Amino acid sequence: GAVVSQHPSWVICKSGTSVKIECRSLDFQATTMFWYRQFPKQSLMLMATSNEGSKATYEQGVEKDKFLINHASLTLSTLTVTSAHPEDSSFYICSASGLAGRSTDTQYFGPGTRLTVL
Amino acid sequence: GENVEQHPSTLSVQEGDSAVIKCTYSDSASNYFPWYKQELGKGPQLIIDIRSNVGEKKDQRIAVTLNKTAKHFSLHITETQPEDSAVYFCAAVGGYQKVTFGIGTKLQVIP
Numbered sequence: 054g055a056v057v058s059q060h061p062s063w064v065i066c067k068s069g070t071s072v073k074i075e076c077r078s079l080d081f082q083a084t085t086m087f088w089y090r091q092f093p094k095q096s097l098m099l100m101a102t103s104n105e106g107s108k109a110t111y112e113q114g115v116e117k118d119k120f121l122i123n124h125a126s127l128t129l130s131t132l133t134v135t136s137a138h139p140e141d142s143s144f145y146i147c148s149a150s151g152l153a154g155r156s157t158d159t160q161y162f163g164p165g166t167r168l169t170v171l
Numbered sequence: 172g173e174n175v176e177q178h179p180s181t182l183s184v185q186e187g188d189s190a191v192i193k194c195t196y197s198d199s200a201s202n203y204f205p206w207y208k209q210e211l212g213k214g215p216q217l218i219i220d221i222r223s224n225v226g227e228k229k230d231q232r233i234a235v236t237l238n239k240t241a242k243h244f245s246l247h248i249t250e251t252q253p254e255d256s257a258v259y260f261c262a263a264v265g266g267y268q269k270v271t272f273g274i275g276t277k278l279q280v281i282p
Contacts, residue, residue: 096272162214
């Protein structure tokens with residue numbers, strides 16, 4: 054149990070375009086999903102927290118109009134990077150919590166998506 | 172807010188030896204402490220966790236200890252193997268599932 058997938062695993066796009074990243078909990082219903090960003094050789098930085106059917110809560114300094122998060126169902130959350138620029142290039146990782154039998158604060162991470170903006 | 176300090180940042184051990192990674196946290200309200208292993212180009216994988224009402228937990232070669240009074244917790248890996256080489260992150264979780272990660276420890280197990 055507790056498998057989280059992300060798609061795509063990597064993406065290269067031109068500056069100014071938008072990119073959508075999907076995060077799915079494959080074998081459990083995730084009450085909460087989280088989006089992180091990780092720069093090379095650094096720790097994970099929480100961008101936002103989302104609950105199914107409600108608006109995401111963004112961390113301070115994260116532009117909600119640039120990083121659009123939709124949590125349409127208990128198994129799917131999407132992150133859209135709008136009008137991407139080279140500084141948005143990073144490793145984006147989602148996580149999900151809510152596995153039955155485990156505490157709601159245990160997060161299970163996806164494999165990550167490498168975004169490169171040219 | 173919570174602040175988690177982790178050390179060492181890098182650790183090299185000979186295969187078969189033990190490895191210890193230590194973390195401290197600042198917020199006494201944090202009550203859940205997971206450890207994650209991250210291999211290059213992959214997402215973090217939960218390897219063990221401990222809650223504030225427990226002092227020690229063991230799972231085969233991996234153990235975690237927690238000193239709530241001192242706000243310290245540590246990861247112990249015994250009989251290390253080359254496949255243990257990765258970056259390990261400690262984390263402290265408080266209210267609203269807010270997770271604060273340490274900076275990570277790059278463990279290298281030398282065959």
